[in-house]
Amino acid sequence: MKIKKRDKLMGGLENGATHNQDSSPTTTKPTKTSLSPGSMINLDQGDPTLFEPYWRKMGDKCTVVIEGCDLMSYFSDISSICWFLQPQLGDAIKRLHRVVGNAVTEDCHIVIGTGSTQLLMAALYALSSPADRHPGYKDQAEFLRSGLYKWEGDAHTFDKDGPYIEVVTSPNNPDGAIREAVVNRGEGKLVYDLAYYWPQYTPITQPLDRDIMLFTFSKCTGHAGSRIGWALVKDKEVARKMTEYMQISSIGVSKESQIRAAKILGVLSEGCQHFRTVDSENFFEYSRSILKERWERLRNVVKNSKTFTLPKYPRDYCNFTGMYIDSNPAFAWLHSKEDIDWESRLREHKIIARSGERFGASPKYARISMFSPPEAFSLFLERFSAIIDNSNGNVVT
Amino acid sequence: MKIKKRDKLMGGLENGATHNQDSSPTTTKPTKTSLSPGSMINLDQGDPTLFEPYWRKMGDKCTVVIEGCDLMSYFSDISSICWFLQPQLGDAIKRLHRVVGNAVTEDCHIVIGTGSTQLLMAALYALSSPADRHPGYKDQAEFLRSGLYKWEGDAHTFDKDGPYIEVVTSPNNPDGAIREAVVNRGEGKLVYDLAYYWPQYTPITQPLDRDIMLFTFSKCTGHAGSRIGWALVKDKEVARKMTEYMQISSIGVSKESQIRAAKILGVLSEGCQHFRTVDSENFFEYSRSILKERWERLRNVVKNSKTFTLPKYPRDYCNFTGMYIDSNPAFAWLHSKEDIDWESRLREHKIIARSGERFGASPKYARISMFSPPEAFSLFLERFSAIIDNSNGNVVT
Numbered sequence: 001m002k003i004k005k006r007d008k009l010m011g012g013l014e015n016g017a018t019h020n021q022d023s024s025p026t027t028t029k030p031t032k033t034s035l036s037p038g039s040m041i042n043l044d045q046g047d048p049t050l051f052e053p054y055w056r057k058m059g060d061k062c063t064v065v066i067e068g069c070d071l072m073s074y075f076s077d078i079s080s081i082c083w084f085l086q087p088q089l090g091d092a093i094k095r096l097h098r099v100v101g102n103a104v105t106e107d108c109h110i111v112i113g114t115g116s117t118q119l120l121m122a123a124l125y126a127l128s129s130p131a132d133r134h135p136g137y138k139d140q141a142e143f144l145r146s147g148l149y150k151w152e153g154d155a156h157t158f159d160k161d162g163p164y165i166e167v168v169t170s171p172n173n174p175d176g177a178i179r180e181a182v183v184n185r186g187e188g189k190l191v192y193d194l195a196y197y198w199p200q201y202t203p204i205t206q207p208l209d210r211d212i213m214l215f216t217f218s219k220c221t222g223h224a225g226s227r228i229g230w231a232l233v234k235d236k237e238v239a240r241k242m243t244e245y246m247q248i249s250s251i252g253v254s255k256e257s258q259i260r261a262a263k264i265l266g267v268l269s270e271g272c273q274h275f276r277t278v279d280s281e282n283f284f285e286y287s288r289s290i291l292k293e294r295w296e297r298l299r300n301v302v303k304n305s306k307t308f309t310l311p312k313y314p315r316d317y318c319n320f321t322g323m324y325i326d327s328n329p330a331f332a333w334l335h336s337k338e339d340i341d342w343e344s345r346l347r348e349h350k351i352i353a354r355s356g357e358r359f360g361a362s363p364k365y366a367r368i369s370m371f372s373p374p375e376a377f378s379l380f381l382e383r384f385s386a387i388i389d390n391s392n393g394n395v396v397t
Numbered sequence: 398m399k400i401k402k403r404d405k406l407m408g409g410l411e412n413g414a415t416h417n418q419d420s421s422p423t424t425t426k427p428t429k430t431s432l433s434p435g436s437m438i439n440l441d442q443g444d445p446t447l448f449e450p451y452w453r454k455m456g457d458k459c460t461v462v463i464e465g466c467d468l469m470s471y472f473s474d475i476s477s478i479c480w481f482l483q484p485q486l487g488d489a490i491k492r493l494h495r496v497v498g499n500a501v502t503e504d505c506h507i508v509i510g511t512g513s514t515q516l517l518m519a520a521l522y523a524l525s526s527p528a529d530r531h532p533g534y535k536d537q538a539e540f541l542r543s544g545l546y547k548w549e550g551d552a553h554t555f556d557k558d559g560p561y562i563e564v565v566t567s568p569n570n571p572d573g574a575i576r577e578a579v580v581n582r583g584e585g586k587l588v589y590d591l592a593y594y595w596p597q598y599t600p601i602t603q604p605l606d607r608d609i610m611l612f613t614f615s616k617c618t619g620h621a622g623s624r625i626g627w628a629l630v631k632d633k634e635v636a637r638k639m640t641e642y643m644q645i646s647s648i649g650v651s652k653e654s655q656i657r658a659a660k661i662l663g664v665l666s667e668g669c670q671h672f673r674t675v676d677s678e679n680f681f682e683y684s685r686s687i688l689k690e691r692w693e694r695l696r697n698v699v700k701n702s703k704t705f706t707l708p709k710y711p712r713d714y715c716n717f718t719g720m721y722i723d724s725n726p727a728f729a730w731l732h733s734k735e736d737i738d739w740e741s742r743l744r745e746h747k748i749i750a751r752s753g754e755r756f757g758a759s760p761k762y763a764r765i766s767m768f769s770p771p772e773a774f775s776l777f778l779e780r781f782s783a784i785i786d787n788s789n790g791n792v793v794t
Binding site: 257 | 650652664
């Protein structure tokens with residue numbers, strides 16, 4: 001079976017991930033929070049610690065207490081297909097999707113993963129392994145080298161016959177665009193990577209209702225350290241095989257992370273349901289306001305440039321906020337009309353970005369994380385303004 | 398590169414694991430704790446909940462409290478090769494090995510995994526991937542189908558030339574024997590799976606000092622739900638590549654599980670260092686006494702049999718306990734002189750065991766978990782006595 005990616009821009013990330021949840025540590029180190037004028041600013045990664053102040057504000061509401069004798073078993077719910085999924089996390093996930101309105105969970109099986117990174121591999125495994133194979137007698141070594149499918153690159157250029165898997169990433173990384181499947185043939189199977197389909201990043205225009213939808217705690221609330229992802233899966237056999245992948249590769253998922261995610265997602269849903277009645281701001285409003293403000297500041301800088309551009313996103317009606325809102329992607333996809341190597345140019349000015357080449361695009365593109373600590377983001381804008389003044393032929397003040 | 402397993406008995410477990418940490422849920426469900434005379438007793442798995450009472454007794458000593466704003470970053474220590482390893486867990490692991498004396502940690506790099514299941518795959522990946530390959534441009538799909546090595550089965554029958562990896566599992570699963578490498582050629586690389594090299598299972602005769610040693614929280618303390626394993630790795634490049642595997646497959650390991658494991662391993666070390674001065678029993682004494690008592694009861698039943706046997710283990714001096722002690726493996730490897738299908742025979746008596754065939758042995762062997770809840774273990778012995786009486790031609794009372 002062949003796989004293609006919805007967008008080659010998505011491929012070949014340095015950390016090996018192929019999808020939205022890629023924004024992980026790669027070769028470069030994250031920016032220290034205390035910055036000197038000479039400090040390197042690392043905007044290569046998307047470590048979502050900028051949402052931390054909100055959760056600090058929540059105080060004890062999100063605190064979990066785990067005793068030494070808790071959560072010792074491999075099992076969570078032996079009656080469930082995903083036997084290592086803590087039931088309270090499954091409930092919290094379904095409630096959150098109902099509250100936000102971004103995905104249909106009715107008649108879905110939930111499969112939990114160590115981040116949605118592991119779930120994407122589980123989906124590929126589930127969709128490409130023959131149903132009649134008895135997995136019980138495979139061992140891990142054979143499993144690791146399984147030649148079940150072959151990467152075929154960009155879906156736009158895919159013209160082979162036969163079954164295929166298409167990974168649709170929407171909103172897309174790095175360019176933030178809303179995507180749909182492109183190959184559209186009978187033998188095709190689709191995996192939707194919806195890590196950024198949350199109100200802080202993009203208008204929630206409809207509850208998506210696909211066969212396999214992937215989400216991650218990291219991008220939803222900013223809790224990247226917990227490594228919790230979930231898949232909403234329609235087909236029971238696919239859910240069973242994805243669970244099998246988790247069993248073979250890690251015998252389940254951390255129970256500590258699961259109960260903490262359940263608690264935090266519960267508080268998040270609670271806040272969303274009452275944010276119009278109580279005065280406390282809900283998390284999505286908070287995180288959207290931060291990203292919105294950063295995008296406005298960045299666009300204000302870029303608009304002075306003769307050569308540098310940012311993607312435009314259509315303003316759309318968001319069912320969650322009940323307003324027409326703009327997209328505020330987690331990454332800015334900068335483009336230069338000049339024929340320059342963007343990554344190198346930025347590095348000269350002590351800004352670490354990820355070159356378009358890493359996404360199969362031209363070096364005239366660079367991806368910049370919008371997730372950096374506030375101090376780092378401000379210093380980035382300063383330096384970026386200087387680059388623009390230079391390129392405009394102005395004297396740098 | 399080829400791999401062989403130290404012992405084919407280890408291979409082809411139904412859950413796909415190839416090593417000690419396999420004792421995970423497979424096709425059958427674990428035994429409910431409340432048992433009726435007609436209940437099926439599941440001794441197929443090794444869910445180590447029997448140690449739970451000890452940790453309950455520890456009360457608040459092992460309790461962790463995690464606030465909503467804690468542990469949000471992907472990173473734990475960017476100065477470390479394993480950048481997602483919480484430093485306090487690394488320290489706790491080194492301290493425990495010093496206290497127990499089962500492994501040398503000096504000049505070792507620690508790589509953490511989602512259970513040691515994931516670490517075995519990381520080791521195979523690290524030992525078989527060419528050093529000059531740039532991982533940054535692989536994506537997960539290519540990664541998953543990597544044909545870096547090929548499973549070759551039992552090391553005893555391996556006679557091919559060229560480089561190989563040998564997985565040495567000691568004490569072994571299912572038969573509990575102490576193992577050493579058998580192929581012993583210049584081009585060979587060894588991975589030691591030491592999940593059961595702890596004082597409750599086997600005498601600690603020496604601090605092992607191998608290139609790659611794997612351990613797991615699940616079998617050390619019984620906290621299987623946390624999915625924490627660790628590797629002690631001598632070679633820096635191997636540690637880097639194992640870390641890379643973790644990054645590609647799950648972008649790190651649950652921080653919640655890590656800080657909890659650090660706390661519990663710390664309390665464990667503390668208890669071991671003072672158990673002769675304070676009156677509280679240390680965990681290894683406690684867990685060893687449970688397993689010892691179960692083995693004595695099982696051997697008392699088996700000794701009446703004309704046809705059924707258990708492996709004999711040499712009593713050896715344990716540096717940790719300072720006594721000559723017996724091995725008390727987590728699994729009993731039953732053998733029948735009669736030509737019967739052990740698994741089926743046991744199932745007729747409502748006992749679920751794992752057939753020797755699953756380990757590449759004869760159906761005259763069966764593996765029985767010694768980890769079942771107390772009530773289940775007692776009921777198992779009752780039913781097993783009846784089987785033995787039958788086979789001896791006695792009337793069942």
